Amino acid sequence: MAMVQPKSVKYRVWATHLGLLCFIMIIVFPLLMVVSISFRTGNFATGSLLPENPSLEHWSLALGIPYTQADGTVLQPPFPVLLWLWNSIKIATISSGLILLLSTTSAYAFARMRFKFKGVILKSMLIFQMFPPVLSLVALYALFDEIGNHVSWLGIDTHGAVILASLGGMALHIWTIKGYFESIDRSLEEAAIVDGATTWQAFRYILLPLSVPILAVVFILAFIMNIMEYPIASILLLNVDNLTLAVGAQQYLYEQNYLWGDFAAAAVLSGLPITLIFLYCQKWIVGGLTAGGVKG
Amino acid sequence: MHSHALSTSVAERKRIMNTSIFKWAALGATFLLALYLTVVLYAQDQFAFAVLFLVVIGSALYIFSSNKAYAHRYIYPSIAGMVVFVIFPLIYTIGIGFTNYSASNLLSFERVQEHLLSQQYQTGDERYNFKVYPQGDQYVLQLESPSGELVETPSFSVTADEEIDLTLQPAESAPDVAPLGLKDIVKLKNDLRQLELVTADGKSLRLAGLRNFAAMSAAFTLEADGSLYDQRNKVAYYPNDEIGFYQNADGATLSPGWTVTIGWDNYLRVITDESIREPFLQIFVWTIAFALLTVVFTLALGLLLANILQWDQIGGKGFYRMMLILPYAVPAFISILVFKGLFNQNFGEINLVLEGLFGIRPDWFSDAGLARSMIVIVNTWLGYPYMMLLCMGLLQAIPRDLYEASAMDGATPLDNLFKITLPQIIRPLVPLLIASFAFNFNNFVLIALLTGGAPDIIGATTPAGTTDLLVSYTYRIAFQDSGQNFGLAAAIATVIFLLVGSLSLLNLKLSKVKV
Numbered sequence: 001m002a003m004v005q006p007k008s009v010k011y012r013v014w015a016t017h018l019g020l021l022c023f024i025m026i027i028v029f030p031l032l033m034v035v036s037i038s039f040r041t042g043n044f045a046t047g048s049l050l051p052e053n054p055s056l057e058h059w060s061l062a063l064g065i066p067y068t069q070a071d072g073t074v075l076q077p078p079f080p081v082l083l084w085l086w087n088s089i090k091i092a093t094i095s096s097g098l099i100l101l102l103s104t105t106s107a108y109a110f111a112r113m114r115f116k117f118k119g120v121i122l123k124s125m126l127i128f129q130m131f132p133p134v135l136s137l138v139a140l141y142a143l144f145d146e147i148g149n150h151v152s153w154l155g156i157d158t159h160g161a162v163i164l165a166s167l168g169g170m171a172l173h174i175w176t177i178k179g180y181f182e183s184i185d186r187s188l189e190e191a192a193i194v195d196g197a198t199t200w201q202a203f204r205y206i207l208l209p210l211s212v213p214i215l216a217v218v219f220i221l222a223f224i225m226n227i228m229e230y231p232i233a234s235i236l237l238l239n240v241d242n243l244t245l246a247v248g249a250q251q252y253l254y255e256q257n258y259l260w261g262d263f264a265a266a267a268v269l270s271g272l273p274i275t276l277i278f279l280y281c282q283k284w285i286v287g288g289l290t291a292g293g294v295k296g
Numbered sequence: 297m298h299s300h301a302l303s304t305s306v307a308e309r310k311r312i313m314n315t316s317i318f319k320w321a322a323l324g325a326t327f328l329l330a331l332y333l334t335v336v337l338y339a340q341d342q343f344a345f346a347v348l349f350l351v352v353i354g355s356a357l358y359i360f361s362s363n364k365a366y367a368h369r370y371i372y373p374s375i376a377g378m379v380v381f382v383i384f385p386l387i388y389t390i391g392i393g394f395t396n397y398s399a400s401n402l403l404s405f406e407r408v409q410e411h412l413l414s415q416q417y418q419t420g421d422e423r424y425n426f427k428v429y430p431q432g433d434q435y436v437l438q439l440e441s442p443s444g445e446l447v448e449t450p451s452f453s454v455t456a457d458e459e460i461d462l463t464l465q466p467a468e469s470a471p472d473v474a475p476l477g478l479k480d481i482v483k484l485k486n487d488l489r490q491l492e493l494v495t496a497d498g499k500s501l502r503l504a505g506l507r508n509f510a511a512m513s514a515a516f517t518l519e520a521d522g523s524l525y526d527q528r529n530k531v532a533y534y535p536n537d538e539i540g541f542y543q544n545a546d547g548a549t550l551s552p553g554w555t556v557t558i559g560w561d562n563y564l565r566v567i568t569d570e571s572i573r574e575p576f577l578q579i580f581v582w583t584i585a586f587a588l589l590t591v592v593f594t595l596a597l598g599l600l601l602a603n604i605l606q607w608d609q610i611g612g613k614g615f616y617r618m619m620l621i622l623p624y625a626v627p628a629f630i631s632i633l634v635f636k637g638l639f640n641q642n643f644g645e646i647n648l649v650l651e652g653l654f655g656i657r658p659d660w661f662s663d664a665g666l667a668r669s670m671i672v673i674v675n676t677w678l679g680y681p682y683m684m685l686l687c688m689g690l691l692q693a694i695p696r697d698l699y700e701a702s703a704m705d706g707a708t709p710l711d712n713l714f715k716i717t718l719p720q721i722i723r724p725l726v727p728l729l730i731a732s733f734a735f736n737f738n739n740f741v742l743i744a745l746l747t748g749g750a751p752d753i754i755g756a757t758t759p760a761g762t763t764d765l766l767v768s769y770t771y772r773i774a775f776q777d778s779g780q781n782f783g784l785a786a787a788i789a790t791v792i793f794l795l796v797g798s799l800s801l802l803n804l805k806l807s808k809v810k811v
Contacts, residue, residue: 013609020604024619027677031626033645034634044643102373109370121375123804128382130731130800132738134767135789136385138392138774138782143385146345150333168381170374199366228627230741235775246629250745253636260637271630278625279618 038062038264058265078259079251080241081266088245088270091159091233092226095166099222100215103170107177108203112186125171133168134231140165141235157238165232169225173218180214181207217284220277224285227274245270323361326353341404344391348384352376386793392786394557399780401540401553408554409524412542415515416502417528423508424501427475428484435484438467438475439493439501439509446470447495454487463494464501481506524550562787575753575760576769576788583765586672587736591729593676598683603717605684606691624681632745635674662751664762671763675742679732686728690721727807734799738792743768758784766792 041055060067061077068074109115110122133140141156144165148155154164188210189202197205208215230246237243249270252263278285330353337346359365359372395401403411424439424447434451441447448467452460476484485506493501493509504510516524516533523532524542533542533550540556541549566572601620605613623631638646639660647657660670698716707715743749749761749768758781759772766788774785 009609016604016607016610017612020610020616023601024616027623028619030631030634030638030677031622033638037637037645102377106371106374109367113367113370115365115367121371125378126804127797127800128378128386130734130796130803131382131386131793132740132767132796133382133385134738134740134771135792136382136389137771138397138786139385139388140381142388143345143380146337146342165381167374167377170377174374224627228629228741230629230744231771234744246627249629249633253633260640260643263633263637267630267634271626274627275622275625279621282621282625 034264035268037261038268040261043259043261058261059269061262062265062269078257078262079248079266081245081248081270083241084243084245084248085270087159087243088227091162091166091244092223095163095226096219096222098163098167099170099173100219102167103173103218104177104208104211104215105203106170107174107181108207110174111178111181112189112203112207113199122175125174129169129171132231133165137231137235140232144236156236157242158236159242161236162229162233162244165236166226166229173222176218176221177211177214180211184210213284217281220281221285224274224278319361323357327357330354330357341406344384344388348380352380389786390790390793392782393562393790394559394787395555395783396540396553396558396561397555397782397786398784400551401555403552403554405535405554408542408552409518411552412516412524412550413514413518416512417515418504418510419513420499420511423504423510425508427470428481428488429471429473429475431471431473436471437462437491437493438470439464441495449491449493452491454484454490459490459492461492461494464496466496478506558783562784565784566787566791569757571755571757572784575756575758578753578762579760579764579766579769582668582762583737586668586675586765587733587739589672590675590679590736590739591733593672594679594683594732595687595729597676597680598685599687599717601680601684602687602691603713605688620684621681623677624685628678628741629745631678632674632742635670635677636746639670661747664751667747667751667763671742671746674746675736675739678742679736682732686725687721690724691717694720727803730799730803730806734796734803737765737799738767738796739765740767740771744771 036051038058039051039054039056041051041053041057057067057069057075061075062081064077064080064082066074066076110118144154144156144161147161147164148158152158154160184207189206192202192206193199227244228246229244233244234247237247240248249263249266252259252266330349334346334350334353337349356372356376359368422442424441426437426439429436429438431451434453436448436451438446438448446467446469447464449462449464452462481488485503488503491503495501499511500513501509502512504512513527515528516526519525519532521534523534525532526544531544533544536543536549537556538558539549539553540558541551541553543549566576604610605616605620610616638644641647641657641659641661644660647660650656650658658666660666694717698720699712702712702716743763743765747761747763749759749764749772751762753760753762758769759776760769761772764772770785770788770792773788774780774782
C-alpha cells in the first residue's frame with residue numbers, strides 16, 4: 001500500500017460502508033417499493049415493503065390474462081402492455097439495425113477517406129444533434145402527414161414513421177464508430193487494396209470483422225435510446241394498440257383513472273428486461289455514453 | 297495512400313463500366329419519378345416539401361452517379377436522415393414562427409374560400425320532415441311538406457361523391473319497409489347533403505338537419521372583386537392578408553382563417569403581451585435554475601461517490617457500483633412514473649413515510665415550491681450515476697503520487713478536492729457539464745411525465761405551469777391549448793434553438809474536437 005494511512009482509517013472504512021449502504025437503501029427504495037406494490041391487492045392499497053396479502057392480480061393483468069377476484073368479479077387488463085413492449089422492441093430493433101448499418105458506412109468514410117467539407121459536416125452533425133426534437137414536433141408531424149399521403153405505411157400512426165424519424169439521430173453513433181475505426185491500423189486495408197481489393201471489399205472483409213465489439217455497443221446504445229424515445233412517438237402514434245411502451249405507460253396514472261398497482265406490475269415486467277440488458281452491457285455502454293453525453 | 301485515389305483503381309473502374317448501362321437507366325427513371333413528384337408537391341402548394349424532396353433526391357442522383365463524389369456515397373444516407381428529420385424540421389419550425397399558423401388559421405386561402413362558399417343557410421321557415429327507406433342498394437326519401445302532403449323521390453343510390461338532383465313527386469303511401477333509424481341517417485348524412493330536391497312548385501330543398509329538409513341557399517357568394525357577400529345580413533367581407541381572415545367594414549371576421557406571414561408579431565407578443573411575457577420570464581428563469589441545480593447536485597453527488605469508490609480500502613466495489621448505477625439502468629420513462637406515484641399526496645409511499653416520521657403530508661403536485669423541489673430531487677436521482685461514471689473515468693487519470701505528496705503535507709480531504717482533484721478534472725469535465733446543462737435545459741420527458749407543468753401559473757393566457765421548462769411550455773402551447781398556437785410555439789422554439797445552438801458551439805470550442 002503506497003498511500004500514507006492515518007491511524008483512524010479502520011473506523012473511517014466502516015463509516016464509509018455504513019454511509020454507502022444507507023445511501024443505496026434510499027436510492028433503491030423506490031424500485032423495491034414498485035416491486036412490492038405490484039403484489040398488493042387493489043390499486044389503492046398501502047402497506048409495508050413486504051405485502052401482507054400478496055396477490056398476483058396486477059401481474060396477471062399485466063400479462064394480459066383476465067383476473068378473477070375472490071368475490072367472483074372478473075378484472076379485464078386495462079392496457080395491452082405486452083403488445084406495447086413488443087411494439088417498442090420491434091421499433092427499436094429495426095431502427096437500431098438501420099442506424100448501425102448506415103452509421104457504420106458513414107463512419108468508415110469519415111475515418112478513412114478524404115473529401116470536401118468533411119470537418120464541417122462532422123462538426124455540424126455534433127451541433128445539430130443537440131437540438132431537441134420536441135421543438136420541431138409540429139414540423140415533424142406535417143412532414144410525416146405529407147409522407148403518409150404518398151407512402152401510407154410511413155404516415156402518421158405507423159411504426160414505419162417512428163423508425164424513419166429515428167434515422168435523424170445518427171451523429172453520435174457515427175462519432176463513436178469513427179473513433180474506433182481510427183484506432184485500427186489502416187495498413188491491413190491498404191495491403192488488401194494493393195492486392196486488388198476494392199475500397200468496399202477492404203471495408204467489408206477487413207475492417208468490419210475487426211470492429212464487431214464497437215458495433216455491438218452501438219447497436220445496444222441505439223436500442224436503448226430508441227426504447228426510451230418519447231416525444232416523437234407520442235406525436236406520431238395515436239391508436240392505443242400502436243403505442244410504444246414509453247408513450248403508453250403513462251396512461252396508467254391519469255388522475256381520473258389511477259391504476260397504481262396495475263402500473264407497478266407493468267413497470268416491473270417491462271422495465272426489468274431493459275434494466276438487465278443495460279446492467280449486463282454496462283461495461284461497454286458506459287464508454288460509449290460518457291464519450292457523447294447522451295443521457296442524464 | 298488514400299481511398300479517394302483508390303476509388304478509381306482498376307477493379308473499381310471495371311465494375312463501374314459493367315454496371316453503367318443499368319445504373320444510368322435506374323438513375324434516369326429515378327430522376328423522372330422525382331421530377332414528377334416534385335411537380336405534384338409544388339402543385340399541392342407544399343412548397344417547402346417540394347424543395348426538400350428536390351434537394352434530397354437531387355443530391356442523391358449526383359452523388360450516386362458522379363465518381364468524384366464516391367466517398368459521399370458512404371455518408372449520404374446518414375446525412376440525408378439528418379437533413380430530413382433534424383435540419384428540415386428545424387428550418388420549417390423557424391418558418392412557422394413568422395406565421396399565424398394555429399387552430400384558427402390552419403388552412404390555405406383556397407381551402408378557406410372553398411369552405412365558406414360551401415356553407416348553406418335556410419331561406420324559408422318551411423321544413424319538410426323526411427324518412428329514408430332502403431330499397432336494395434338504393435334509397436327512397438319520403439318527405440312531409442309543412443301542409444301535410446306526402447312527396448317522395450325516385451330511388452337513388454349514394455355511391456358517387458357528387459351532387460344529385462331529384463324531382464319530388466306525390467307519394468301515395470309509405471313503402472312497406474321500415475324507415476332507417478337515426479343512427480343510420482347519421483351514417484348517411486354526408487350523402488344526403490349531396491341531394492338537391494326540387495318540389496313541384498320549383499323550390500329547391502337541401503338537408504337542414506337530421507330530420508328535415510328545407511329551402512337552403514349558399515350563405516356567401518363570391519363577388520368579382522374577390523370579396524364574399526354574406527346573403528343573410530347583406531354585408532361584404534374582404535380578404536385581409538395581414539391577419540389571414542375575411543373581414544367586413546366593421547372589422548368583424550369570418551372563421552376559419554388562413555395561414556399568413558405576420559413577420560415578428562409572435563416575438564413581439566412574447567415581449568409586449570404581459571400575460572405571455574410574465575409566464576415566459578418565470579419559466580425561463582426556472583428552466584435555467586433547474587438545469588443549473590441539476591448539474592450542481594448530480595456533479596456533487598457523483599464526484600463524492602466516485603471518490604469513495606476510488607478509495608483502495610473499500611471492498612465490494614463491484615456490488616456498490618452496480619447498485620449505484622441502478623437508477624441509470626432503469627428506463628427513465630418508467631422511473632419517472634414510479635416517482636409520480638410515490639409522491640402522490642394521498643396514497644404515495646413517500647408521504648406515508650413522512651407522515652409516520654414527522655406527521656406531515658406535503659402536497660407535492662399543487663404547491664409550486666414543493667413541485668419544483670420534487671423535480672430536482674427526482675432528476676438528481678436520475679442523473680447522478682452518469683456524473684459518477686464520468687468522474688470515475690476522469691479520476692483514474694490523476695496521478696496517485698499527487699495525493700501521497702499532499703498527505704505528507706498534512707492536507708485535509710477538502711484540500712485534496714479543491715487543490716488536486718478539481719483542477720485536474722475540470723478541463724475535460726466542462727464540455728460534458730455543458731452538454732448535461734443543455735440536455736436538462738430541454739428535459740422534456742421528465743416534466744411531461746412527472747408534473748405535466750402543474751401547478752399552473754395564474755393569469756397566463758397560454759397554458760403555462762410553474763414547473764414547465766421552456767420545451768414543455770412550447771409543447772403545451774402547440775399541442776395542449778385549445779388555441780393550438782403553432783406560430784407562437786415555433787417562435788419560442790426558435791429562441792431555444794438559438795440558446796442551444798450557442799451552447800453547443802461553445803462546447804465545441806471548449807472540448808477542442810478534432811476531426
